[in-house]
Amino acid sequence: xxxxxxxxxxxxxxxxxxxxxxxxxxxxxxxxxxxxxxxxxxxxxxxxxxxxxxxxxxxxxxxxxxxxxxxxxxxxxxxxxxxxxxxxxxxxxxxxxxxxxxxxxxxx
Numbered sequence: 001x002x003x004x005x006x007x008x009x010x011x012x013x014x015x016x017x018x019x020x021x022x023x024x025x026x027x028x029x030x031x032x033x034x035x036x037x038x039x040x041x042x043x044x045x046x047x048x049x050x051x052x053x054x055x056x057x058x059x060x061x062x063x064x065x066x067x068x069x070x071x072x073x074x075x076x077x078x079x080x081x082x083x084x085x086x087x088x089x090x091x092x093x094x095x096x097x098x099x100x101x102x103x104x105x106x107x108x
Contacts, residue, residue, distance in 0.1 A: 003041075003065055003101045010039035014064060015081040016074065032079075035072050041065040042082065061090060061107040068095055068102045080106050 004010065015037040022031040043063040064080065080087045087106035094102045 003095070003103065009041045010065070010067070012040050012042050012082060013037055014040045014066070016072065017079045017081055017086070018077070019079070035078070036070065038066050038070060040082075061105050062087070064104040064106055065101050066104065068099050074102075074104070080104065 016035045018033050018035050019030045020033045022029040041064070043065065062082075064082070074089070074092055076089050076092065078089060080089060085108060087108050089104055089106055091105040092102065093105070
């Protein structure tokens with residue numbers, strides 16, 4: 001089963017954020033810098049997956065599917081914002097075969 005059957009499935013807007021040192025007077029302060037936004041497909045978990053992942057780091061995680069070709073290289077230090085909520089990136093799963101879409105596993 002393909003990850004995305006048709007590009008119209010990418011209906012949610014997500015934003016990638018980087019934490020950078022602020023120019024303020026206090027050392028170690030960080031501020032958010034929006035890097036880019038793109039369209040995504042958000043996949044929630046099935047009940048059996050939720051039960052299997054109980055008490056693991058993947059509990060309450062989401063899968064975000066985006067196009068693999070982006071203006072920025074995505075890394076685990078970035079944060080993802082969807083519907084005014086920030087998520088940490090747990091895993092980045094690129095598509096090595098077709099290079100069409102990548103799946104990001106994220107958690108609030």
